[in-house]
Amino acid sequence: MLTITGLRSLTAGALCAGLSAIPVAQAASSDQPTLDEVRFGVPPWPGITVKSEVASQILEALGYQTKQNQLAVSVILNALANDDLDVYLAGWYPQEKHMLAPLLAEGSVKELVNNIPEVLTGIAVTDAAWQGGVRSIADLDDHAERFDHRIYGIEAGSGINDAVLKVIEAGRFGLDDWQLQASSSAAMLAQVGQKVERDEWTAFIGWQPHWMNIVYDMHYLEDVDDSGAAELKGHVATVVRADLAERDPDVARLFSQLVVDSEIQSNWVYALSYEQQDVEDIATNWIGSHQDIVATWLEGVEATDGTPGIEAVRAQFE
Known part of the structure; x- marks a missing residue:
C-alpha cells in the first residue's frame, strides 16, 4: 500500500468502509471560492497513482490540502456525482465510456480535458514476430504454430480481453482454433518478458502508456475491418464534480490545462512499477525538472494567497 505523508493521505480501506471516510470539502471564506482540500479518486494503477501525486504536490505548493482515495472506478464515479470527491484523472476511453456517458x-x-490525448490498447507482438512479417491481426494465423495458437491476455472480464474473445469465438481471421490465455497483468508481463529474452514469437495484450513500451521491443498490430481487438485507440479524460469551476476556478483551471503525452506517463509507470521508486520522489523530481511543462498547466492560475501559481511552485521546488 502506498503511504502519503505531509498534507496528503491515501485511503485504501474506503472500498470496504464505503464513502463515509471521505469528508465533504469546505469552501474557504474569501472573495473567490476556494476548496480547503482537493479530493482525488485513484484506482490502484501506477500511471494514475503518479499523475495524482504530481497534481497533489502542485496543489499543495499553491496552498491547498489534498487527499488521495484509492477506490474502484465505479465507486469513484458515484462519489464524483455526489460531490464526495473532486477529481478523477483516469477516465479511460473507450473502456469507461459506458460508465461515464449516463453521468455526463x-x-x-463534467469532463474538463483529455489529459492524455492518445492512448492505445490491442494485440501486440514481439520484435521477432514483427520482423517475420506479422503486421496486422490478419497475419497471425499464417504463423499459428510459431505462436502456439495462443494470445496472452490480462484479467478475465477486461474490455480488451472480451474483444479478443469475440474475434476468436466468431472465427475471424482464422483464429477459431486459437486461445486467449487470461491471467493477471503482472503474470502476463512476466511471461512476455521471458519470451522477449529468448527472442520468441509471442502475441499478447499491450497498452500504452505503460512501462512495457520502454522495456520490451514490441509492436502493436494493425486492425482489420474494425475488429476492436487490435489498434484500439482512445484517450484519458479528466473527470470532475459538476460544480468544481464554481467552487474553485483556479483548481478547475489547473485541471483543465494538465495534459501529458503517453511517453511521459509511460516513464512514470516505469519509475514506479519497474524501478520501484517512491511515488513522492518520482513526482517531486519530475516537477522540479519539468518546470516548463508545469508552467503551461498553471497559466492564469493563482495560489491561495493570490500570487501567480507558477511562482509558488518554483519557490517550493527550487
Missing part, C-alpha cells in the same frame, strides 16, 4: 448526460459530472 445528466450533468452530475
